[in-house]
Amino acid sequence: MSVKENLNNIKSTLPEHVTLVAVSKTKPVSDIMEAYNAGQRIFGENKIQEMAEKYEELPKDIEWHMIGHVQRNKVKYMAQFVSLIHGVDNFKLLAEINKQALKHNRIIDCLLQIKIAEEDSKFGMTAAEASEILQSEDFSELKNINIVGVMGMATFTDDEQQIKNEFTRLKSIFDTLKSQHSEFKIVSMGMSGDYQLAIHCGSTMIRVGSSIFGHRNYL
16 A cells, blocks of 8 residues: 555544654655655654754654754754654753754754563553652743653554553553643554554554655665
């Protein structure tokens, strides 16, 4: 099926409150334009340089989401245009995003990445670390970022019950943190293989790539 057909099939099954991020990492501009022409406006990338290059080439009403691990020294390349940064996993990164956002007179929305998977390869902070940041005086001084929720990645496994437990844990952490920080509204969890389960567990934002664009091209 075409990108447009894949996109329409997925969108037709999504509840109204769930936002679809089309994960366009490694995909050419032509594929993104096919999704754009089918009405998609939110795209996710996991490499800042690649996202910045695509930003230059593509329509400016696209919302770019940074969904991969963020290195502090590269924040400056996306601070001018990024709409949402999903993978914020420490305070130093938040401070750097704030610094770069200030240079462009912007307030950048961010999600705190919570480690819910058992794999060591997944990044993220604990619920306690997230809570500590939100209540800290240092955080209250950051005026050019806005924490709007949490993001998490489940363990890469065929064990659906384990994935469900991890998603449920993230939603529970979100609920607890929301009581401390009223601007929380996004639970970013669920990808091509498990987004329906994620929505069932309370996701409000899903990150879907291969189900829209076909399997990834590794560069």
